[in-house]
Amino acid sequence: MQALHQKAKELLESGKVQVIIGYGDGSGDRVRPVFISKAESASDLIWDDRCRQNLAVYLNKPEIKKLGVPAIVATPVVVKTIIQLISENQLKSSNIVVLVVDNDVVSELTDNASLEAYSAGHPVVFPPFVVKEIKDIAEMSIQQRNKYWQDELSRCFKCYACRAACPLCYCERCLTDNNQPQWVCVASHAQGNFEWHINRAMHLAGRCVECGSCTIACPVGIPIGLLTIEASRIVKQEFGQEPGLHCDADSAMSSFKVEDTETFIK
Amino acid sequence: MSRIGVFICHCGENISATVDCEKVAKTLASMPGVAHSVDYKYMCSDPGQSLIRSAIKEKKLTGVVVAACSPRMHEPTFRKACAEARLNPFLCEMANLREHCSWVHAKGDATTDKAIDLVSMLVEKVKRNKPLFPIKVPVTKTALVIGGGIAGIQAALDIANAGQKVVLVEREPSIGGHMSQLSETFPTLDCSQCILTPRMVEVAQNPNITLYTYAEVESLSGFIGNFTARIRKKAKSVDEKLCTGCGECATACPIKKIPSEFNTGLGMRGAIYVPFPQAVPNKPVIDRSRCTYFKSGKCKFCASKCPAQAIRFDQQDEIIEIPIGSVVVTTGFNIKETSFFPEYGYGKYKDVVTGLQFERLLSASGPTLGEVKRPSDGTVPKKIVFVACTGSRDPAKGIEYCSKICCMYTAKHAMLYKHKVHDGDAYVFYMDIRAAGKGYDEFFRRAIEEDHVNYIRGRISRIYERNGKLIVRGADTLLGAQQVEIEADMVVLATAAVANDGAESLAQKLHVSYDAHHFFAEAHPKLRPVETNTAGIFLAGACQSPKDIPETVSQASAAASKVIGLFSNAELTREPIIAVVNRTAPPLFSTCVGCFMCQSACPYHAIEQEEIKTREGKLIKMVAKVNPGLCQGCGTCVAFCRSKSIDLQGYSNEQVYAEVMELLS
Numbered sequence: 001m002q003a004l005h006q007k008a009k010e011l012l013e014s015g016k017v018q019v020i021i022g023y024g025d026g027s028g029d030r031v032r033p034v035f036i037s038k039a040e041s042a043s044d045l046i047w048d049d050r051c052r053q054n055l056a057v058y059l060n061k062p063e064i065k066k067l068g069v070p071a072i073v074a075t076p077v078v079v080k081t082i083i084q085l086i087s088e089n090q091l092k093s094s095n096i097v098v099l100v101v102d103n104d105v106v107s108e109l110t111d112n113a114s115l116e117a118y119s120a121g122h123p124v125v126f127p128p129f130v131v132k133e134i135k136d137i138a139e140m141s142i143q144q145r146n147k148y149w150q151d152e153l154s155r156c157f158k159c160y161a162c163r164a165a166c167p168l169c170y171c172e173r174c175l176t177d178n179n180q181p182q183w184v185c186v187a188s189h190a191q192g193n194f195e196w197h198i199n200r201a202m203h204l205a206g207r208c209v210e211c212g213s214c215t216i217a218c219p220v221g222i223p224i225g226l227l228t229i230e231a232s233r234i235v236k237q238e239f240g241q242e243p244g245l246h247c248d249a250d251s252a253m254s255s256f257k258v259e260d261t262e263t264f265i266k
Numbered sequence: 267m268s269r270i271g272v273f274i275c276h277c278g279e280n281i282s283a284t285v286d287c288e289k290v291a292k293t294l295a296s297m298p299g300v301a302h303s304v305d306y307k308y309m310c311s312d313p314g315q316s317l318i319r320s321a322i323k324e325k326k327l328t329g330v331v332v333a334a335c336s337p338r339m340h341e342p343t344f345r346k347a348c349a350e351a352r353l354n355p356f357l358c359e360m361a362n363l364r365e366h367c368s369w370v371h372a373k374g375d376a377t378t379d380k381a382i383d384l385v386s387m388l389v390e391k392v393k394r395n396k397p398l399f400p401i402k403v404p405v406t407k408t409a410l411v412i413g414g415g416i417a418g419i420q421a422a423l424d425i426a427n428a429g430q431k432v433v434l435v436e437r438e439p440s441i442g443g444h445m446s447q448l449s450e451t452f453p454t455l456d457c458s459q460c461i462l463t464p465r466m467v468e469v470a471q472n473p474n475i476t477l478y479t480y481a482e483v484e485s486l487s488g489f490i491g492n493f494t495a496r497i498r499k500k501a502k503s504v505d506e507k508l509c510t511g512c513g514e515c516a517t518a519c520p521i522k523k524i525p526s527e528f529n530t531g532l533g534m535r536g537a538i539y540v541p542f543p544q545a546v547p548n549k550p551v552i553d554r555s556r557c558t559y560f561k562s563g564k565c566k567f568c569a570s571k572c573p574a575q576a577i578r579f580d581q582q583d584e585i586i587e588i589p590i591g592s593v594v595v596t597t598g599f600n601i602k603e604t605s606f607f608p609e610y611g612y613g614k615y616k617d618v619v620t621g622l623q624f625e626r627l628l629s630a631s632g633p634t635l636g637e638v639k640r641p642s643d644g645t646v647p648k649k650i651v652f653v654a655c656t657g658s659r660d661p662a663k664g665i666e667y668c669s670k671i672c673c674m675y676t677a678k679h680a681m682l683y684k685h686k687v688h689d690g691d692a693y694v695f696y697m698d699i700r701a702a703g704k705g706y707d708e709f710f711r712r713a714i715e716e717d718h719v720n721y722i723r724g725r726i727s728r729i730y731e732r733n734g735k736l737i738v739r740g741a742d743t744l745l746g747a748q749q750v751e752i753e754a755d756m757v758v759l760a761t762a763a764v765a766n767d768g769a770e771s772l773a774q775k776l777h778v779s780y781d782a783h784h785f786f787a788e789a790h791p792k793l794r795p796v797e798t799n800t801a802g803i804f805l806a807g808a809c810q811s812p813k814d815i816p817e818t819v820s821q822a823s824a825a826a827s828k829v830i831g832l833f834s835n836a837e838l839t840r841e842p843i844i845a846v847v848n849r850t851a852p853p854l855f856s857t858c859v860g861c862f863m864c865q866s867a868c869p870y871h872a873i874e875q876e877e878i879k880t881r882e883g884k885l886i887k888m889v890a891k892v893n894p895g896l897c898q899g900c901g902t903c904v905a906f907c908r909s910k911s912i913d914l915q916g917y918s919n920e921q922v923y924a925e926v927m928e929l930l931s
Contacts, residue, residue: 088861088862089861090859090861170859171857171859171908171909172854172857172909173857174909175908175909175910178909178910180920181919181920181923181927183910203908251861251863251866253863253906254863254866255866
């Protein structure tokens with residue numbers, strides 16, 4: 001942690017960055033995001049196993065952008081997210097400083113190549129309970145699965161916390177906020193909830209970096225991250241493409257390669 | 267408040283026989299927003315159009331729905347009628363009551379109810395229509411013709427003679443294509459080269475035509491009137507300006523045993539060669555894959571003998587970029603080789619040849635100087651079997667279509683053989699005879715009646731060699747499928763005509779569609795036969811489907827007339843049915859977040875990146891921008907846009923949603 005404080009102080013003092021996005025102590029045992037713009041506050045940063053929220057979500061928020069060039073304390077999944085955002089033209093590696101901490105050594109990732117190398121070397125590992133959830137759902141019959149999601153999604157009351165927590169839900173005007181026409185029913189009844197969550201999963205297909213922030217954010221505990229994780233897995237299986245690995249990757253869903261062996265598209 | 271006018275057409279009896287048009291008009295009259303609703307016998311007639319024009323003025327209509335036939339037929343008619351009454355033509359829509367309702371359903375209440383639904387949907391749409399204005403784009407008045415066969419030659423000459431510039435690109439060292447390889451042409455039996463070579467010379471001499479032989483199209487970007495073509499001029503290893511075409515180099519080349527492409531492998535050429543004596547341009551090229559110098563670094567015999575010092579071993583491929591307004595694709599076809607047919611010997615019998623090889627044997631400029639000789643031993647064959655439909659019309663071979671030219675050229679082959687070998691016997695095995703065309707039926711009857719060619723209806727099961735003879739086994743289906751066995755000296759297979767090599771990759775470079783057999787697809791099989799679905803790119807000849815010379819030439823002239831028509835405008839007018847990225851009030855400026863998924867999804871490369879800047883020039887955001895000249899209005903980007911920031915003018919999300927909701931209500 002000492003090294004992290006030192007690095008943050010240096011970066012702010014040198015003027016290289018104007019704000020450090022990192023983790024700090026919250027109420028109780030919780031961790032909360034902190035936005036540090038003064039060198040003397042650098043010691044507010046913490047780094048331990050509880051630091052799991054995907055801070056990349058803040059990089060594209062207009063109020064954070066206003067603070068200036070950011071440095072971000074990044075877990076492996078944050079690095080993945082940043083790569084995905086670069087590939088979607090939402091970020092440039094030259095405009096941010098990514099700080100990764102390994103065994104109390106802090107390194108700066110400042111270009112696409114170093115981000116990609118780090119991401120390749122740090123695969124995201126799911127906690128055991130997530131692995132079990134994925135396995136349980138995979139083993140269900142279609143009817144059971146339908147019932148499972150009907151039950152789970154019936155608790156959703158459309159607070160859109162999942163959308164706010166997701167670093168890849170960066171649209172300035174969401175599809176659901178579009179009422180000419182009203183594509184997605186805003187009411188939180190069975191149909192409206194299904195429409196929203198299916199749309200969310202489709203919009204994240206092949207883009208979800210599997211950080212789990214949406215599930216963590218859900219106030220009623222719906223494991224909605226499983227939908228986007230599964231969608232990404234299908235894309236990987238069908239098109240061999242995994243998000244968050246290459247800064248210049250095309251979107252698997254919107255690009256066509258001439259050498260594609262699939263004949264259905266002709 | 268909308269004031270929509272609804273006009274129900276009876277189309278004579280076409281619609282009114284099954285749909286109660288009067289009831290439709292009455293029901294629609296009470297729909298909210300409908301200010302006027304009438305029915306009439308023929309809306310497209312002059313009095314019918316007058317009804318629309320006067321209603322627009324008298325009832326101050328803000329939109330018009332004409333419920334009649336397919337918009338493919340009369341949409342322009344009715345839009346023009348609206349424009350005459352000073353209503354923006356894009357505020358007029360058509361409901362298709364004929365093809366979509368009256369023709370496909372029986373008379374009854376349900377049919378009338380469906381008609382009411384169809385019209386109501388359009389009323390809901392028109393309420394949300396916005397005035398649109400045609401798009402104008404400039405035109406570069408240079409045409410690119412790809413392929414220098416007879417189609418390309420004809421198209422290039424027609425365009426050039428109309429005073430427009432043409433760039434003709436041919437991948438072989440000479441123009442001429444397949445026609446230059448033919449002996450005589452059906453049904454008049456005039457010598458193919460005699461009628462073709464004057465056209466080839468004309469191409470070379472026409473000041474409006476720039477000819478690039480031994481060149482290929484690398485890529486084509488841009489849109490109608492404004493393409494940019496990148497052309498790779500392959501290194502010929504000869505300085506064309508210095509070369510006099512004397513032919514000393516070809517004589518000097520020590521390699522003489524390369525099968526000549528022009529003579530379909532029946533003759534030989536050197537590593538430096540001119541494909542045939544009348545080649546245009548008559549300048550040799552070095553085949554680098556065969557040349558001793560390029561393989562081992564030694565030789566240069568040709569260079570030492572060249573009186574003009576024109577050999578350039580260090581020449582590189584050159585890529586040139588040319589602005590182009592329109593493209594004519596005339597890349598032709600190819601034929602299946604004998605090796606494709608295991609039942610006919612996999613190509614291992616030398617005396618089983620393709621129709622094209624037989625053309626060379628018949629040709630006065632061919633390897634035998636026009637004498638029919640067996641490739642195996644050079645003797646004159648006394649009995650030849652011709653097999654029509656070899657591979658064609660055979661789903662088992664994956665070629666379901668008719669190759670079209672074989673019936674006629676097989677009759678010609680048999681006839682020419684009989685003219686040359688008077689005591690010879692010619693047999694033709696056929697499935698059906700397709701001789702539709704001016705003088706065609708008479709021609710093939712002449713083969714039977716005057717030249718005594720034996721026509722046997724049936725197919726060949728097998729060909730094999732026995733004692734220097736080819737045993738042809740088949741059935742005569744007109745004699746109750748009786749087995750036939752002929753001991754022939756030679757067999758000519760009318761192998762299937764297939765798409766040319768590289769047709770698929772060229773289609774992808776040009777963004778034109780193609781069929782399962784890699785033949786290029788026309789925009790409409792009947793009404794737009796020489797246009798592709800990509801505006802400004804036209805087709806002619808056998809690259810679209812197998813064709814004979816008269817048909818190819820008329821198509822080439824048709825494509826040329828399309829190009830000339832295009833070039834007769836200073837600017838082009840296009841329908842404004844295109845996608846548009848939205849603009850909103852600050853601080854968003856547009857709901858587009860610039861993820862550019864639409865850019866990779868767009869099949870026409872019509873999406874660009876645009877910077878939105880402050881007055882001081884500071885970048886606010888990057889957003890997508892649709893190039894109106896390139897966009898074809900397919901809507902793929904609209905479906906991809908997560909934030910629904912792109913919309914299709916004339917078919918907006920709002921309009922289509924309203925239509926669907928009206929149908930469900």
